Amino acid sequence: MNTYLASILITGGQGQLAKALCHHPLAKQFRLIPCSHQQLDITNSRSIQTAFREYQPDIVVNAAAYTxxxxAEEEREQAACINHHGAxxxxxxxxxxxxxxxxxxTNYIFDGRKTAAYTEEDAANPINYYGETKWLGEEAVRAECEQHIILRVASLFGEFGNNYLKTMLQLSRDRTELRIVADQISNPTYTGDIASAILNMATQTLHTWGTYHFANVPPCSWYDFTLAIIEEMHRHTHVKVEKVAAITTEDYPRPANRPLNAVLDSNKISADYQIELTDWQLALQSIIKPML
Ligand SMILES: NC(=O)c1ccc[n+]([C@@H]2O[C@H](COP(=O)([O-])OP(=O)(O)OC[C@H]3O[C@@H](n4cnc5c(N)ncnc54)[C@H](OP(=O)(O)O)[C@@H]3O)[C@@H](O)[C@H]2O)c1
Known part of the structure; x- marks a missing residue:
């Protein structure tokens, strides 16, 4: 008979972070229950109660979101329904x-005007609608659930789902030139490292509730991150792209505003839960080759 440390129900079970959780080596120590959107709709209290009754989880990880x-600037009702009401x-x-x-x-609850990394003490001031709905979701979790950990993460990349790394791998094979924003700084963060942080916390008795940041180090721009991706690709395969031009946010208008500084300071989680802060470059080195 298997003895598990805990049963962990994961909402948004088909999403990139949920999949990274299920594929993590530490997952074997737990009974992980990834529930797809179809199996568990977080906006529907009956659906949540049915899943809780069936699976009797010890811990719930809410990886479901409108992302x-x-x-989100257009589909406001839907984004709010999932990220605020669902949470x-x-x-x-x-x-x-x-x-x-x-x-x-998310780090997108901040406005990006600070010049240093954002800590958990900094005031939220979202500048896009997605960020606003995620902030309202956080406030609802704080108000309604005593035993909560709000884990803010940044710029996810990894093997699963759609993400920036996958887009760049494809574009670098298809195009000779890329134009990449160089004035937005954040911490690209490997989903496997977030999974590691969550499962490491779950192996401990969850002892300190509240808000935590978790992101890879060091901070960098999308431009720097893209150069690192292409450099790593070069080690293993032919890359079509010859030139990467650095552009500004103004050169690349999008429907939603992005904070220029979206860097998270993760020292609190490191101190309270002994979570190691790791380099995104190490993740790129280990995952790109098998993804080519
Ligand atoms: N991606 C990033 O770069 C990033 C950055 C910072 C923070 N975050 C946060 O990290 C978390 C995980 O993000 P992710 O990138 O893994 O997301 P993702 O890949 O977009 O997955 C989200 C999942 O949630 C599901 N979902 C949507 N509405 C739902 C509902 N009402 N009930 C249950 N499931 C529902 C989606 O299923 P369907 O597709 O079937 O609807 C999808 O499988 C989110 O809280 C996100 O806000 C992400």
Whole structure:
């Protein structure tokens, strides 16, 4: 008979972070229950209760979200329904059953005007609608669920789902020139490292509730990140792209505003939960070759 450390129900079970959780080596120590959108709709309290009754989780990870940052400017109702109302429904259900909730949030709740990295003490001031709905979701989780951890992450990349790395791998094979924004700084973060942080926290007794940042180091621009991706590709394959031009945010208008500085300071999680802060370049080195 298997003895697990805990049963962890994961909402948004088909998303990139949920898949990274399920594929992580530490996952074997747990009974992970990834629930797809179809199996568990976080905006529907009955759907949540049914899943809780069936799976009896010890911990819930909310990886479900509306994540289309630009589309959220148009699809406001849908984004708010999932990121705010859905987060609230889940928080209420977790609190009712005394189940700790690890809720994922984003660096896009900040306005980007600070010149240093953002800590958990800094004031939120979202400058796009996605960020606003994620901030409202955080506030709902704080208000409704006593045993919560809000984990803010940044610029996810990895093997699963759609993400910036996958887009760049494709474009570098198809085009000779790329134009990449060089004045937005954040911490590209490997989904496997976020999975590692979450599962490491779950191996400990969750002891300190509240808000935490978790991101890879060091901070960099999309331009720097892209150069590092292409350099790593070069080691293993032919790359079509010959030139990467650095452009500004103004040169590349998008429906949603982006904070220029979206860098997260992750020292608090490192101190409270002994989570190691790792370099995104190490992740690129280990994952790009198998993805080519
Ligand atoms: N991606 C990033 O760069 C980034 C950056 C910072 C923070 N975050 C945060 O990190 C977390 C995970 O993001 P991710 O990139 O893994 O997201 P993702 O790949 O877009 O996955 C989100 C999942 O949520 C599901 N979902 C949507 N509405 C739902 C609902 N009402 N009930 C249940 N499931 C629902 C989606 O399923 P369907 O597709 O079937 O609707 C999808 O599988 C999110 O909280 C996000 O805000 C992401």
């Amino acid at each position: 289309a940052v630009d589309r 609230r429904q889940l928080a209420l259900a977790c609190n009712d059953k005394h189940i700790p909730l690890i809720h994922l949030s």
